[in-house]
Amino acid sequence: MFSPLFFRTPMTAFVRVFHASPDAPPVDIYANGKILVKNLKYKYFTEYLKIPAGNYNIKVFPAGKTTNPVIDTYLSIKPETIYTVAATGMLKDIKLLPFIDPILPMEDGKTYVRFGHLSPNTPRVDITLPDGTILFDDVGFEEITDYIPVAPKTYTIQAREAGTSNIALTIPNIKLKPNRFYTIYAVGLLGKKPPLQVLIPLDGNSYIDF
Template sequence: MNKTMNMLHNQFIRKVMIYLYFPQFPPYMYRMAPIPSYVRILHASPDAPAVDVYANGNRIAQNLTYKNFTPYLPLTPGRYSILVYPAGTRETPVINTSLDVMPNANYTVAAVGMLKDIKALVVPDTALPLPTNRSQIKFVHLSPNAPMVDLTTSDGTILFRNIEFKEISNNLTITSGRYTIQARIAGTTQVVLTVPNVVVQPDKYYTIYAVGLVDQNPPLQVLIALDKASY
C-alpha cells in the first residue's frame, strides 16, 4: 500500500513540474522535457571579419570577432542548419553547414582556416570522470600555416604527439598544477611557441586551441578554454 502511494505521489509531482515548465500544453500532452545540449561558437579564422551566426534561422551569435567564444547556448537535440555571415549582413554566408546535436552532449563549433576556404570544425567537449586533484585537457590545432606539432611541457614531456591542422587530440588526464606548455615541430625539439604559467585547476576540463599564423599576423598563440563540464 505504501509503495503504491509513493508511486502515485511521484507521478503527481512529476506532472506538476512539467505543467509548471510547459503550462500551455494540456494534460494529455505531458512529457518529460528533453535535456538540452550545449553549443558554443569560436571564431578562429585569422583573416575573417566579425561574424553573425544563425542556427535554423535564429541568430545565436552577433558580431563575434577573432579569438572570441560565445557562451554555451542550450539547444534541443536535432539537426541544425548553421549559416555564418559577415557581421551585419544576411546575403552570402561564408559558412553553410549542418550540425547534428546529440542528446545530453556539449560542443564547440569553430570557424577555422583562412577566409577564402573557411570551414566549421565541430569539437566534441567530452568529459571523463576525474580522480581527486586531476584535470582533463585536450588540444585542437587551428593554425592554418603551422606544421604538425607536438604539445609538450617545458621539460620535453610530450602531452600530445603529431597533431596537424584541424586535428582534435584525445582527452588526457593530468595532475592539477602550474605548467609551462610548448608547441614543438613534431618529432623535433624545435619550439615554435612557449606558454608559461598555465594554471590547471583540479576537477576542471580544458581545451587548448592553437590559433593564428606562424611568422605572420595575427601571431601564433593558444587559447585555453574551460569546457562545459567545468561549470
C-alpha cells in the same frame, strides 16, 4: 557553485561557438534562419547555449550582413551532448568543426587537458614540457586530442615541430585548477599576423550536468 541553467533537460544540448579563423571578420551566425550569435570576433567564444537537439542549417555572415554567407552548412546536434563548434581555416576556405566536450569520469584532484590545432599554416606539432616530455604528439591542423590527466599546477608548455626539437611557441604560466577540463587551442599564424598563440578556455564538461 555553478548556475542552475546547466541542469539536465532531456533532448537538449549545449553548444558554444569559437571564432578561430585568423583573417575572417566578426560574424553573425544563424541557425535555421534565426539569429544565434551576433558579432563574434576572432579569438572569442560564446557562452554555452542551450538548444534543442536536432538538425540545423547554419549560415555564417560577416557581422551586420544577411547575404552571401561565408559558411552555409548543416550540423546534427545530439541530445545531452556538449559541443564547441569552431569556425576555422582562412576565410577563403573557412568551415565549422564541431568538437564534442565529452562527459568523462574524473579522478578527484586531477586536471584534464587536451590540445586542438587550429592554426592554418602551422605544421604538425608535439606539445611538450620544457624538458622535452611529450604531452601530445604529432597533432595536425583541425585535429583535437583526447584528454589526459595531469597534476593541477602552473605549467610552461611548448609547441614543437612534430618529431623535432624546433620550438614554434612557448607558453608560460598556464595555471590549471583541479577537477576541471581544459582545451589548449592553438590559433593564429606561424611567423605572420595575427601571431600564433594559444587560448585555454574552461570546457563545459567541467560544470554542465547531464
